[in-house]
Amino acid sequence: MTILDGTKSSTTNSHSGGGAYHASMTRLPGGTVGLITITQTTTPSAAAAAMAATQTPKRNIFNVILDNSASMGGSTKEALQAIVRPVLMKGWFDETLVTLFDVSSHTYSIPDLVHFDKMMARLPTQRSTNITKGVEDSMIQLGERLAALKPEMDVQVLTMLLTDGGHNEGTPISAPIAAQYRQVLQRKRSPSVDDARLFHTVVPFCLTSESDAKASMIVKEVIETAKIPGLPNIFYAKTHSEMAVGLTEVLDACDAIFAGDESGAGYGVLKLGDGA
Numbered sequence: 001m002t003i004l005d006g007t008k009s010s011t012t013n014s015h016s017g018g019g020a021y022h023a024s025m026t027r028l029p030g031g032t033v034g035l036i037t038i039t040q041t042t043t044p045s046a047a048a049a050a051m052a053a054t055q056t057p058k059r060n061i062f063n064v065i066l067d068n069s070a071s072m073g074g075s076t077k078e079a080l081q082a083i084v085r086p087v088l089m090k091g092w093f094d095e096t097l098v099t100l101f102d103v104s105s106h107t108y109s110i111p112d113l114v115h116f117d118k119m120m121a122r123l124p125t126q127r128s129t130n131i132t133k134g135v136e137d138s139m140i141q142l143g144e145r146l147a148a149l150k151p152e153m154d155v156q157v158l159t160m161l162l163t164d165g166g167h168n169e170g171t172p173i174s175a176p177i178a179a180q181y182r183q184v185l186q187r188k189r190s191p192s193v194d195d196a197r198l199f200h201t202v203v204p205f206c207l208t209s210e211s212d213a214k215a216s217m218i219v220k221e222v223i224e225t226a227k228i229p230g231l232p233n234i235f236y237a238k239t240h241s242e243m244a245v246g247l248t249e250v251l252d253a254c255d256a257i258f259a260g261d262e263s264g265a266g267y268g269v270l271k272l273g274d275g276a
Helices: 046-054 075-090 113-121 131-147 175-189 214-223 240-258
Strands: 021-027 034-040 058-067 095-101 105-109 154-163 198-207 235-237
Touching (some): 058 075, 058 131, 075 095, 075 154, 075 198, 105 113, 105 131, 131 154, 131 175, 131 214, 154 240, 175 198, 175 214, 235 240
Parallel strands (some): 058 095, 058 154, 198 235
Antiparallel strands (some): 021 034, 095 105
16 A cells, blocks of 8 residues: 555555555644545445346336315315325335316426425315316326336336215216226336336225215226235225324335335235236
């Protein structure tokens, strides 16, 4: 090892277990005593590099479809605060989409809490309820995201549908209509291999004491392509505290899928067959 005078030095010393050493000496005031700093540059092992090269790229998307109709009242804001905010704080997802619907719909891309608060400050006026419109527009926006991804990428989508089920505007959602949305997502994601690389879990929340689960269950049963073990088919949550309890259950079940370095799309979910 060679240590040069002053604060700069160079070295050619290395060993088989790592990279070259780098040493520097900084003189302390008032004498010839100096402070020696030794560092070693390292490079990833061949095995680690090979593993990184063979890992399938992944994309995690959180997709919220939320009823913002007059019958929901304050439950819309409560649901956003109880569900979207905590998930954003987890940092699990590469993108968070929120579609608010009444008779029409609007989709927000929410990258962080700043944008979440901006959305909360300008929520649309609550009118009558068109659940079909909300689901349709959400699937269109989701499909556009899927189409932009590389074909070899695995995609895990967690969709939460929150409504009181009080559809009173337009055509009610049905299994054939929902099947069209699933087919659109399949074509957008990977037309050559159907939805083999799309892991789409749907978690319905039925809100308010008058909630009707029929529309929510149609969406889940038809559009869902992968289940997260440990979650019930549907949550009933007519108060903020019940939403918080349900969310805790969802987050616990999702933790092993989204939280770790080896987790993500295709890990820990149960892939469903066509028509399941």
